[in-house]
Each structure stands twice: as C-alpha cells, then as structure tokens.
Amino acid sequence: MxxxxxxxxxxxxxxxxxxxxxxxxxxxxxxxxxxxxxxxxxxxxxxxxxxxxxxxxxxxxxxxxxxxxxxxxxxxxxxxxxxxxxxxxxxxxxxxxxxxxxxxxxxxxxxxxxxxxxxxxxxxxxxxxxxxxxxxxxxxxxxxxxxxxxxxxxxxxxxxxxxxxxxxxxxxxxxxxxxxxxxxxxxxxxxxxxxxxxxxxxxxxxxxxxxxxxxxxxxxxxxxxxxxxxFVADFVGQGVFLPGKMLGDNQVNIELGTLYSSKLSGDGGRGRGQRVEVLLRPDDIIHDDASPLQAEVVAKAFRGAEFLYTLRLGSGAQVLSLVPSHHDHALGESIGIRVAVDHVVVFQAALA
CATH class of the missing domain: 3.40.50.300 (P-loop containing nucleotide triphosphate hydrolases)
Structure with a gap:
C-alpha cells in the first residue's frame, strides 16, 4: 500500500x-x-x-x-x-x-x-x-x-x-x-x-x-x-556530449575510441551507422600519464581533494575530468587520459 x-x-x-x-x-x-x-x-x-x-x-x-x-x-x-x-x-x-x-x-x-x-x-x-x-x-x-x-x-x-x-x-x-x-x-x-x-x-x-x-x-x-x-542528463551532475557513430546495437565509436556496453541507455538510435551524441561524465575520463591519448588543459577548478579539469581534444571538442589534486597541471599543458565508461549513454544527434 x-x-x-x-x-x-x-x-x-x-x-x-x-x-x-x-x-x-x-x-x-x-x-x-x-x-x-x-x-x-x-x-x-x-x-x-x-x-x-x-x-x-x-x-x-x-x-x-x-x-x-x-x-x-x-x-x-x-x-x-x-x-x-x-x-x-x-x-x-x-x-x-x-x-x-x-x-x-x-x-x-x-x-x-x-x-x-x-x-x-x-x-x-x-x-x-x-x-x-x-x-x-x-x-x-x-x-x-x-x-x-x-x-x-x-x-x-x-x-x-x-x-x-x-x-x-x-x-x-x-x-x-x-x-x-x-x-x-x-x-x-x-x-x-x-x-x-x-x-x-x-x-x-x-x-x-x-x-x-x-x-x-x-x-x-x-x-x-x-x-x-x-534534459535529465544536463540537469543532473556535470557532463559533455561527444559526437559518435553506432557500430552495432551495443557499440559506439567516438573520438576517444570505441565504447561497448551490454545495455546502452538514453534515447539514441541503435542502428549501425547512426549518428548519435554520447554523454561523458567527469569520472569517465581518467588521468593516465602512461596513456598515448593526450588532451590539453584549458581550465581547472580546485575542489580540495580533486581538480575538475576541462580538457581540449584534438578535434577541438572538450571533456571534463576529475583528477586527484596532487596532479596539479598548468593551463596549456598536455596530459595523458583514458576512457573508463561503465554506463554508455547515447542520445539522438542534434539537428544541424
């Protein structure tokens, strides 16, 4: 009841x-x-x-x-x-x-x-x-x-x-x-x-x-x-949307590589070749000095235990990353990153 x-x-x-x-x-x-x-x-x-x-x-x-x-x-x-x-x-x-x-x-x-x-x-x-x-x-x-x-x-x-x-x-x-x-x-x-x-x-x-x-x-x-x-994705938490292309029902390719999930979330289409936008949260982007994938620090916000970095990718698109605050990088510096997405969320691509 x-x-x-x-x-x-x-x-x-x-x-x-x-x-x-x-x-x-x-x-x-x-x-x-x-x-x-x-x-x-x-x-x-x-x-x-x-x-x-x-x-x-x-x-x-x-x-x-x-x-x-x-x-x-x-x-x-x-x-x-x-x-x-x-x-x-x-x-x-x-x-x-x-x-x-x-x-x-x-x-x-x-x-x-x-x-x-x-x-x-x-x-x-x-x-x-x-x-x-x-x-x-x-x-x-x-x-x-x-x-x-x-x-x-x-x-x-x-x-x-x-x-x-x-x-x-x-x-x-x-x-x-x-x-x-x-x-x-x-x-x-x-x-x-x-x-x-x-x-x-x-x-x-x-x-x-x-x-x-x-x-x-x-x-x-x-x-x-x-x-x-x-609307929910924008209102709850922080995140950015990167353009992507569906490779199959459970795979999507973005600039940072191919993401796979046994069950994708969001309202995006699942057909092969379909253009979508992929939600990336700050905890999806991991700072990794050993990674060949590089991004430029364009903004940073100190939060005590962490920095919230805004990072520019090669295409000019930007992502966010939460990084332990002992990694204090300067604006304009390039750092290694890798993607660790447990929940892949895709949305319909915005109309041009």
Missing part, C-alpha cells in the same frame, strides 16, 4: 498549465523528492498534496483515500499531512518547546511533554527547549520546524525547499541529519528542491521535473548514470 499516490494530476493558472499529467507514488517510510529548476511546478505539486490547491484533473490519494480530484477536495486539516516551510514559520513569541507542542493540544499534559522531550532529543536540541527562535541558529531553527511538523505523527511530511536559507556547507549535512530523523520516526516524506546535492542526500527516489511533468522518477544513481533524455 502506498502512502501517497498521484494519478495524472493537472493544475492550471487560467490557461497556463502548471502541472500536466503528473504521476508518482511512495511506499511507507520512503523519502521522495521533486527536483527541478524554478518555475517547473514542483512547489505547486506539494500544495496540491497538502490541500492548499485543488487539482483540475487526475487524483490525489493518501492512504488509499481520495483527497483531491476535479470534484473532490478534502480540507488540508483533515489530511494528516505535516509541512516544513522554506522560512520555518516558527512562532517568535513561543519557546522552542511550545513551538514543538503547538499541534499536540489534544494530548494530556504529561503525554504532550514526553512527546516534545523525545522529539527535541531526536533533533539534537534537548537543552534548547526554553529558548526562543531568534536565539537559535538557522540550522537549529530548521530542526525545531521539523520537530513541530513531526510532533502529531503525520502520515506524510512535505518539505518545501527546507534548506534554501542555509549556507551551502550546512545544507547537505543537515539534509543527511533530517533523513536520519525521518528514518527514526518512520515518516514518509516528499521534498521539493532545485539543489541536486540536497535531493541526493535526502531521497530514496527523485523525480526530475520540467515544464510541469516528471521527466524521470528513479534512484539518484540511475538518474546520474542512466538518464532517459537530454
């Missing part, structure tokens, strides 16, 4: 379709994420699930109960859905403990205090219950917002760009912490974000959204290594 299921939902502003035929489902205890650029419709999907908006087509089911369709709209307060907002939305005049207890007014005093204490312990704020939100850091405020949303034990938790107000270094670390907390509580959750690092740190499954549709719903590993179209 799925906790949340969306069946071909539509939502429009006037004549503008914001969400178009979108479907997804999540099993109990899973964390899903809608990932995409601003304006793709991901937050609108969250609002339709929460009950803040009514879908114009399709169906929203929570725990096998129809909560929204063109003719049905269950009020938000009856859906047992918790929400963590981008701006935390904490009550400034209430202590941390009172904020967490806000949705527990139906519980007896002792039971309410025990639940608050347990949650504050879970989110690492056991000693902060008597403080006020303005006395906490941004990361601590986010934990309070999470604890408050989890307090009534919602069947489903929605997180709307929950880490966008935090600095970059804190975002991914807090995303991992939040995932651990959700696991501890056994909570099913859906997050929306434009940051793939947050999405990959948090989610079991991620849906890449574009123009109101999910382009691919999959595990992060599959999205990176087996994107089904050019």
């Amino acid at each position: 799925s906790v949340i299921e969306l069946n071909n939902i539509d939502y429009s502003h006037g004549r503008h379709a914001v969400v178009n035929g979108l479907s997804l489902r999540l099993e109990p205890g899973s964390v899903g994420c809608l990932l995409g650029p601003s304006g793709c419709g991901k937050t609108t999907v969250l609002r339709c699930i929460a009950g803040f908006e009514q879908v114009s087509g399709g169906e929203v089911w929570i725990d096998d109960v129809l909560v929204s369709s063109a003719k049905v709209h269950m009020p938000a307060e009856r859906r047992r859905v918790g929400m963590v907002f981008q701006d935390y939305a904490l009550f400034p005049h209430m202590t941390v403990a009172d904020n967490v207890a806000f949705g527990l007014r139906e519980l007896a005093g002792g039971e309410r205090r025990a639940r608050v204490a347990d949650l504050l312990e879970t989110v690492g704020l056991a000693r902060e219950g008597g403080r006020y939100p303005h006395e906490l850091s941004g990361g601590q405020q986010q934990r309070v917002a999470l604890a408050r949303a989890l307090a009534p034990r919602p069947r489903l938790l929605l997180l709307d760009e929950p880490f966008s107000n935090l600095d970059v270094e804190l975002r991914e670390r807090l995303a991992l912490e939040v995932r651990t907390i959700l696991r501890h509580e056994g909570t099913t959750a859906i997050m929306v974000t434009h940051d793939q690092h947050e999405a990959f740190a948090m989610a079991d499954e991620v849906g890449i959204m574009h123009e109101g549709r999910i382009q691919q719903w999959d595990r992060p590993y599959e999205l990176y290594h087996r994107p089904i179209n050019r």
Whole structure:
C-alpha cells in the first residue's frame, strides 16, 4: 500500500498549465523528492498534496483515500499531512518547546511533554527547549520546524525547499541529519528542491521535473548514470556530449575510441551507422600519464581533494575530468587520459 499516490494530476493558472499529467507514488517510510529548476511546478505539486490547491484533473490519494480530484477536495486539516516551510514559520513569541507542542493540544499534559522531550532529543536540541527562535541558529531553527511538523505523527511530511536559507556547507549535512530523523520516526516524506546535492542526500527516489511533468522518477544513481533524455542528463551532475557513430546495437565509436556496453541507455538510435551524441561524465575520463591519448588543459577548478579539469581534444571538442589534486597541471599543458565508461549513454544527434 502506498502512502501517497498521484494519478495524472493537472493544475492550471487560467490557461497556463502548471502541472500536466503528473504521476508518482511512495511506499511507507520512503523519502521522495521533486527536483527541478524554478518555475517547473514542483512547489505547486506539494500544495496540491497538502490541500492548499485543488487539482483540475487526475487524483490525489493518501492512504488509499481520495483527497483531491476535479470534484473532490478534502480540507488540508483533515489530511494528516505535516509541512516544513522554506522560512520555518516558527512562532517568535513561543519557546522552542511550545513551538514543538503547538499541534499536540489534544494530548494530556504529561503525554504532550514526553512527546516534545523525545522529539527535541531526536533533533539534537534537548537543552534548547526554553529558548526562543531568534536565539537559535538557522540550522537549529530548521530542526525545531521539523520537530513541530513531526510532533502529531503525520502520515506524510512535505518539505518545501527546507534548506534554501542555509549556507551551502550546512545544507547537505543537515539534509543527511533530517533523513536520519525521518528514518527514526518512520515518516514518509516528499521534498521539493532545485539543489541536486540536497535531493541526493535526502531521497530514496527523485523525480526530475520540467515544464510541469516528471521527466524521470528513479534512484539518484540511475538518474546520474542512466538518464532517459537530454534534459535529465544536463540537469543532473556535470557532463559533455561527444559526437559518435553506432557500430552495432551495443557499440559506439567516438573520438576517444570505441565504447561497448551490454545495455546502452538514453534515447539514441541503435542502428549501425547512426549518428548519435554520447554523454561523458567527469569520472569517465581518467588521468593516465602512461596513456598515448593526450588532451590539453584549458581550465581547472580546485575542489580540495580533486581538480575538475576541462580538457581540449584534438578535434577541438572538450571533456571534463576529475583528477586527484596532487596532479596539479598548468593551463596549456598536455596530459595523458583514458576512457573508463561503465554506463554508455547515447542520445539522438542534434539537428544541424
């Protein structure tokens, strides 16, 4: 049984379709994420699930109960859905403990205090219950917002760009912490974000959204290594496309040699002689001093343990390569490279 299921939902502003035929489902205890650029419709999907908006087509089911369709709209307060907002939305005049207890007014005093204490312990704020939100850091405020949303034990938790107000270094670390907390509580959750690092740190499954549709719903590993179209390939991770020519069902020739895979991914044709474009990730290009294949360093970005090199091939085409940072090569220097592609991804060649 799925906790949340969306069946071909539509939502429009006037004549503008914001969400178009979108479907997804999540099993109990899973964390899903809608990932995409601003304006793709991901937050609108969250609002339709929460009950803040009514879908114009399709169906929203929570725990096998129809909560929204063109003719049905269950009020938000009856859906047992918790929400963590981008701006935390904490009550400034209430202590941390009172904020967490806000949705527990139906519980007896002792039971309410025990639940608050347990949650504050879970989110690492056991000693902060008597403080006020303005006395906490941004990361601590986010934990309070999470604890408050989890307090009534919602069947489903929605997180709307929950880490966008935090600095970059804190975002991914807090995303991992939040995932651990959700696991501890056994909570099913859906997050929306434009940051793939947050999405990959948090989610079991991620849906890449574009123009109101999910382009691919999959595990992060599959999205990176087996994107089904050019948009997903461009949006997830880094990479370049080199022209290639199919030699058979499972072989493709590119400037760097012939690539073989028992199962090619992507939307490119498989016919012998067909022109395609091949996706190469930075981890597909290995620095190898012993290799006769040479490429010129045209740009470099230091990343601590690694350099991200931009390398020019003989044809003038460029590839990316992640290289351990003790290999510090100068711009204009030629270095040896070899190709190590475990997942060959081919796409239809762009029209000239």
